[in-house]
Amino acid sequence: MFDWERVLKTITSLYGISGEELSVANWIQKEISPFVQKTYINTLGSLVAIKEGVGKIKGKLMISTHIDEIGFVVGAILDGGFLKVEPRGGVDPKILQAQECLVRSINGEMLPSVFSTVPPHLIKPEERNKVASYDTLILDTGLSEEDVKKRIRIGSPIVFKAPFISLLNNRFSSKTLDDRACATISIATIKELTKIYHEWDIYFVFSTQEEVGLKGAGTSAWEINPDVAIAMDVGFASQEGYVGLSLGEGPGLAVGPNFTPKIVKDIRDVAKNESIPLPIEPSARPGGTDAGAIQVSRGGVPTALISIPIKYMHTPIELLDLKDCKYTVRILTEYIKNLDTEYLEGLKWS
Amino acid sequence: MQDIIKRLVETSSPSGREENIQKIILEYIKPYVDDYHIDSLGNLIAHKKGNGKKLLFDAHADEIGFVATYIDDNGFIHIEPLGGHLPVNLPHQRIRFEYGTKGTIGYESEILMKQASDRKEVSFDTLFVDIGARTRNEALSKIRIGETATYDSSFVDMGNRYMSKAMDDRIACAILINVIQTLKSNHHDLYFVFATQEEVGLVGSKAAAYGIEPDYGIALDVTATGFRDTPKGAKRIPMKLGSGPAIKIQDRSMIADHRLNQWIQNIAEESHIPYQFEVLAFGGTNAGVIQTTKSGVITTCISIPTRYLHSASEVVDVFDVRHTAQLMKTIAEKEISI
Numbered sequence: 001m002f003d004w005e006r007v008l009k010t011i012t013s014l015y016g017i018s019g020e021e022l023s024v025a026n027w028i029q030k031e032i033s034p035f036v037q038k039t040y041i042n043t044l045g046s047l048v049a050i051k052e053g054v055g056k057i058k059g060k061l062m063i064s065t066h067i068d069e070i071g072f073v074v075g076a077i078l079d080g081g082f083l084k085v086e087p088r089g090g091v092d093p094k095i096l097q098a099q100e101c102l103v104r105s106i107n108g109e110m111l112p113s114v115f116s117t118v119p120p121h122l123i124k125p126e127e128r129n130k131v132a133s134y135d136t137l138i139l140d141t142g143l144s145e146e147d148v149k150k151r152i153r154i155g156s157p158i159v160f161k162a163p164f165i166s167l168l169n170n171r172f173s174s175k176t177l178d179d180r181a182c183a184t185i186s187i188a189t190i191k192e193l194t195k196i197y198h199e200w201d202i203y204f205v206f207s208t209q210e211e212v213g214l215k216g217a218g219t220s221a222w223e224i225n226p227d228v229a230i231a232m233d234v235g236f237a238s239q240e241g242y243v244g245l246s247l248g249e250g251p252g253l254a255v256g257p258n259f260t261p262k263i264v265k266d267i268r269d270v271a272k273n274e275s276i277p278l279p280i281e282p283s284a285r286p287g288g289t290d291a292g293a294i295q296v297s298r299g300g301v302p303t304a305l306i307s308i309p310i311k312y313m314h315t316p317i318e319l320l321d322l323k324d325c326k327y328t329v330r331i332l333t334e335y336i337k338n339l340d341t342e343y344l345e346g347l348k349w350s
Numbered sequence: 351m352q353d354i355i356k357r358l359v360e361t362s363s364p365s366g367r368e369e370n371i372q373k374i375i376l377e378y379i380k381p382y383v384d385d386y387h388i389d390s391l392g393n394l395i396a397h398k399k400g401n402g403k404k405l406l407f408d409a410h411a412d413e414i415g416f417v418a419t420y421i422d423d424n425g426f427i428h429i430e431p432l433g434g435h436l437p438v439n440l441p442h443q444r445i446r447f448e449y450g451t452k453g454t455i456g457y458e459s460e461i462l463m464k465q466a467s468d469r470k471e472v473s474f475d476t477l478f479v480d481i482g483a484r485t486r487n488e489a490l491s492k493i494r495i496g497e498t499a500t501y502d503s504s505f506v507d508m509g510n511r512y513m514s515k516a517m518d519d520r521i522a523c524a525i526l527i528n529v530i531q532t533l534k535s536n537h538h539d540l541y542f543v544f545a546t547q548e549e550v551g552l553v554g555s556k557a558a559a560y561g562i563e564p565d566y567g568i569a570l571d572v573t574a575t576g577f578r579d580t581p582k583g584a585k586r587i588p589m590k591l592g593s594g595p596a597i598k599i600q601d602r603s604m605i606a607d608h609r610l611n612q613w614i615q616n617i618a619e620e621s622h623i624p625y626q627f628e629v630l631a632f633g634g635t636n637a638g639v640i641q642t643t644k645s646g647v648i649t650t651c652i653s654i655p656t657r658y659l660h661s662a663s664e665v666v667d668v669f670d671v672r673h674t675a676q677l678m679k680t681i682a683e684k685e686i687s688i
Binding site: 084 | 642
């Protein structure tokens with residue numbers, strides 16, 4: 001049995017903001033090496049794992065999940081040793097006040113720190129409704145200016161420090177479920193594939209720098225040159241003020257001009273045949289997932305996107321339901337079973 | 351080097367019209383490179399052979415400018431920006447059109463009054479260029495629709511600092527010319543790209559990098575300065591004039607490769623070249639597109655701190671210029687190990 005909670009808890013606890021993902025890639029590499037034929041880390045740091053198929057004329061399926069997380073870097077060191085930060089990836093500054101973070105020092109120690117906030121007593125009435133911005137926020141390590149200058153420099157990476165919370169009924173809340181929940185699904189799928197017969201070579205890409213412009217997935221796709229690609233990322237679950245996917249009722253399958261109809265249909269058919277819930281996620285624009293960069297690699301790649309519903313995206317308390325992850329492993333595995341020479345031939349436009 | 355800088359910044363050559371500047375750069379570098387060519391997007395690509403991996407140095411040759419879109423009944427020329435302009439900075443700037451006509455950017459009192467409450471009132475919708483024409487016909491005889499223009503501004507030697515339009519990015523072009531002319535030996539197989547159309551979307555560099563397929567890429571561009579440079583400068587910007595070249599950590603286009611940055615930091619320290627780090631909340635450079643070329647390129651950017659970016663009076667410090675040239679030369683001489 002795949003120990004979801006162990007893997008999710010460990011993988012979300014690793015620190016790897018965009019551009020600094022090596023420790024995450026290394027951990028996953030160790031976890032999956034026994035189950036695949038080859039793993040390597042490419043130029044921009046993405047981990048590629050190849051699970052070879054047994055077909056004679058075989059295609060290449062790329063499954064992409066990103067392993068970077070949103071965070072910050074030290075932008076400037078102010079008098080007194082206080083830090084100004086710049087986001088790496090999209091973090092809403094409104095959620096940051098009184099948030100605990102870790103700053104990686106020049107020597108690699110993870111230094112505790114907190115984002116400043118003004119006590120309610122001291123907020124002037126006219127400023128009650130003002131919200132924090134990167135212009136006003138300050139990160140405080142509690143260290144003296146002298147100490148800060150010795151241990152921290154401009155560009156030092158900063159990550160959220162947040163607990164992994166096991167909620168009731170197999171729901172979990174943590175930082176970095178975006179997108180390491182999907183990386184976990186890839187790991188689980190790799191293990192599942194060792195039990196089945198499949199013809200195609202499956203390239204699992206654990207991509208870097210998704211949050212700053214889909215960089216690892218695009219360059220990996222160029223290198224791999226896949227016949228079909230499936231990106232997996234988190235999608236918006238319904239929450240106050242938004243109607244979207246529903247937690248626990250299946251992953252979303254993106255439908256829209258940027259997802260190849262044939263691949264979308266084939267994945268849908270698989271889910272239907274196996275009676276796995278797979279709601280449609282309408283997507284009028286390419287959106288900000290790896291699928292967008294993979295699709296336009298080289299001469300173009302038939303691409304689909306599967307979304308795991310989460311709430312509170314891009315915060316330290318992202319929340320998911322494990323059922324959706326398990327459904328996704330089954331969908332991927334069943335889809336991969338269908339990939340043969342005929343499927344490869346069928347990709348040609350007629 | 352000052353003469354070269356002066357000539358480069360005073361040349362008018364906005365995005366898409368880089369022929370003038372490329373001709374001048376070529377003149378300076380031709381005797382010193384093994385081969386060169388101008389590619390289909392107008393990039394000037396020069397090559398100094400080496401035995402090591404391919405290393406690409408990039409500076410963009412274009413400058414921001416304007417393009418004439420419409421001439422109204424009063425004989426005023428209406429313009430659109432080529433590259434990023436903040437309209438509120440433009441009133442009463444002199445500009446020079448491609449075929450020599452000069453004018454000043456004007457706006458009317460009504461707009462001036464509204465501007466007090468809303469800066470957005472000053473925009474390319476309300477600004478126009480007055481070339482002194484009395485009638486539409488007179489204007490039509492001097493300006494063609496689609497004709498480009500740049501700031502009409504000249505080089506000023508301020509002693510320790512230089513001021514001009516187009517320091518962005520001709521100062522980097524001048525530095526690369528200096529590297530090409532004075533480099534004695536290079537380990538890496540070295541490509542110099544004088545890229546086109548950076549200001550309108552990193553267009554030239556993307557194509558050049560695709561053609562060259564380098565192992566390492568280093569863009570050379572200008573960056574902003576903040577509160578350490580001028581007291582009321584942005585608290586989020588640590589860079590300042592006179593503290594040496596800035597090693598880029600990140601901007602909106604790229605997270606620099608931290609291993610390459612570490613190597614550059616090490617060689618700067620060994621060679622006693624001053625440096626600073628750069629984190630920029632806005633903007634991007636050619637490094638952003640070099641990095642994602644094909645299967646990816648190990649990339650960073652070195653920046654020359656510059657005041658009043660994208661204005662007619664960009665100011666750089668000679669100390670930074672000299673040390674940036676020294677740093678780029680040191681990088682070119684050594685073998686990158688990461």
